[in-house]
Amino acid sequence: MKQIALTAAATITAWLMAGCGSYPAPNGRLADSQASVRAAQEVGAQNNPQAALHLKLAQEQIDQAKALINDGDNKRAEFVLLRAESDAELAVALAREATARAEAQQALDELKALKSGDKR
Numbered sequence: 001m002k003q004i005a006l007t008a009a010a011t012i013t014a015w016l017m018a019g020c021g022s023y024p025a026p027n028g029r030l031a032d033s034q035a036s037v038r039a040a041q042e043v044g045a046q047n048n049p050q051a052a053l054h055l056k057l058a059q060e061q062i063d064q065a066k067a068l069i070n071d072g073d074n075k076r077a078e079f080v081l082l083r084a085e086s087d088a089e090l091a092v093a094l095a096r097e098a099t100a101r102a103e104a105q106q107a108l109d110e111l112k113a114l115k116s117g118d119k120r
Contacts, residue, residue: 025069026078033062033081036088043095051094058088 037058045051061084068077 023074023078025074026065026081029078029081029085030062030065030069033058033065033084033088036085036092037062040088040091040095043092044099045091045095048095048098051091051098054087054091054094058084058091061087 037055040051040055040058045055061080065077065080065084068074068080
């Protein structure tokens with residue numbers, strides 16, 4: 001009876017270890033996250049304080065995920081990469097919003113200048 005219990009425990013342990021180790025490396029998610037960071041950089045996220053913060057977070061999370069992948073913790077790495085991609089996409093949105101606001105303000109200033117020129 002004792003031998004059956006030990007065999008069952010060994011089988012369960014082996015099954016659990018195989019299940020944990022068989023999660024594939026999130027290479028596609030890593031590429032997607034890195035592409036989102038590049039997109040944020042291209043729209044100038046580093047020039048807006050809020051966007052720059054999220055860009056930095058995304059870069060740090062990618063580094064953390066790479067370390068997790070190297071340690072074999074692929075499942076956790078995938079979740080970290082999801083956060084990284086979200087932060088990078090938020091950085092893109094914030095940078096684009098800042099650009100749109102600046103352009104709108106410039107248009108308003110030009111309109112005011114035109115209107116004040118008509119009254120002379």
